[in-house]
Amino acid sequence: MKILIIEDEQKVASFIKEGLEENGYEVKVAGTGISGEKMAGSHTFDLIVLDIILPDISGFEVCRRLKRDLPDTPVLILSARAGTTDKLTGFDAGADDYLVKPFEFAELLARIKVLLRKSGKAESTPQILTVADLELDLDRKIARRGNIEIELTAREFNLLEYFMRNPGKVLSRNDIAEHVWDASFDFGTNVVDVYVNFLRKKIDRGFDRKLIHTKTGFGYVLEDK
Numbered sequence: 001m002k003i004l005i006i007e008d009e010q011k012v013a014s015f016i017k018e019g020l021e022e023n024g025y026e027v028k029v030a031g032t033g034i035s036g037e038k039m040a041g042s043h044t045f046d047l048i049v050l051d052i053i054l055p056d057i058s059g060f061e062v063c064r065r066l067k068r069d070l071p072d073t074p075v076l077i078l079s080a081r082a083g084t085t086d087k088l089t090g091f092d093a094g095a096d097d098y099l100v101k102p103f104e105f106a107e108l109l110a111r112i113k114v115l116l117r118k119s120g121k122a123e124s125t126p127q128i129l130t131v132a133d134l135e136l137d138l139d140r141k142i143a144r145r146g147n148i149e150i151e152l153t154a155r156e157f158n159l160l161e162y163f164m165r166n167p168g169k170v171l172s173r174n175d176i177a178e179h180v181w182d183a184s185f186d187f188g189t190n191v192v193d194v195y196v197n198f199l200r201k202k203i204d205r206g207f208d209r210k211l212i213h214t215k216t217g218f219g220y221v222l223e224d225k
């Protein structure tokens with residue numbers, strides 16, 4: 001998720017930038033309306049945070065132009081002025097939301113998330129679990145070690161997902177049976193051993209660092225050691 005902040009007050013800009021970066025967004029800052037428009041035109045952003053009082057042109061004017069050129073990119077206006085007229089002018093200029101300064105970062109973040117969800121962009125955030133050089137892409141159902149893609153069956157995928165959600169934790173055969181097979185009865189835990197071995201062959205064979213380890217008498221653990 002890439003966000004552009006058009007804001008001339010450096011303090012405010014870096015406050016927003018840092019907060020958004022901590023939340024996993026990629027952020028660029030423009031200090032004037034003109035440079036903001038240029039950046040918006042030359043890069044793709046998922047959302048734009050726009051201040052109204054800029055040193056060169058009015059934020060309302062910037063908003064109008066952005067919405068003309070990039071109608072699908074949500075624009076959230078920041079303003080020090082709480083007046084209704086300003087708010088209306090903002091929405092009239094095409095703004096998708098309007099926040100009055102001073103605001104709490106949590107409020108801004110919540111509104112950004114809503115706008116991204118509405119514009120259908122939030123879903124593209126990939127859900128990926130990582131342990132050492134092993135990656136599990138939950139959306140695309142792909143496992144990868146280093147740059148090598150690993151083919152897994154649905155059962156193996158679920159088993160690996162359970163391991164990767166509990167790295168470093170010893171999982172008993174019963175734990176695994178319950179979570180991966182939904183088996184609350186004793187269904188013969190050597191099925192678990194068989195599947196763990198399938199998985200091991202796929203993710204550890206040929207790699208120096210082994211990730212799935214046997215804890216004799218307890219079960220299995222996924223860890224990088």
Ligand code: CA
Nearest residue numbers: 008051053054
């Ligand atoms: Ca300003």
